[in-house]
Amino acid sequence: MVWMLLRGLDGAKDNTPMNVTKAIQRLYLDVIVTGLLFVTIAGLMLLSMPQVLSPSGHDKLYHALAFMALTFPICSFRPSASLVILSLAALFGAMIESLQPLVGRHGDIMDFWADVIGMCLGWGLAKVYRSLSLGALK
Numbered sequence: 001m002v003w004m005l006l007r008g009l010d011g012a013k014d015n016t017p018m019n020v021t022k023a024i025q026r027l028y029l030d031v032i033v034t035g036l037l038f039v040t041i042a043g044l045m046l047l048s049m050p051q052v053l054s055p056s057g058h059d060k061l062y063h064a065l066a067f068m069a070l071t072f073p074i075c076s077f078r079p080s081a082s083l084v085i086l087s088l089a090a091l092f093g094a095m096i097e098s099l100q101p102l103v104g105r106h107g108d109i110m111d112f113w114a115d116v117i118g119m120c121l122g123w124g125l126a127k128v129y130r131s132l133s134l135g136a137l138k
Contacts (some may be wrong), residue, residue, distance in 0.1 A: 060096030
């Protein structure tokens with residue numbers, strides 16, 4: 001359904017990666033997805049809950065994956081805004097870790113560094129995605 005919406009946006013039948021990218025940019029889908037991820041991540045990381053028993057290290061993996069997902073859409077479809085989203089995501093990660101003690105959780109500097117690693121992965125994957133989609137045009 002979304003694909004049909006993207007294709008029918010300007011009546012073009014051209015499915016090239018650049019036209020899909022432009023349609024996503026016009027509809028602000030990347031910004032909407034990032035906003036929804038922001039709210040979801042904030043809710044989950046500030047949710048007051050008892051410590052969940054999980055093997056050590058998975059918490060850091062979840063932090064990295066969450067922040068990779070947070071930065072990927074904007075870095076992919078609006079590369080000129082990459083520095084802005086990376087800066088805001090870093091500030092967001094630091095803020096989350098600072099606020100966690102207020103909701104009965106504990107902040108951890110290593111969680112913040114996992115967030116930073118995730119941001120870098122999101123940015124790197126976006127660069128790969130863009131180079132592959134631009135390569136498809138040649």
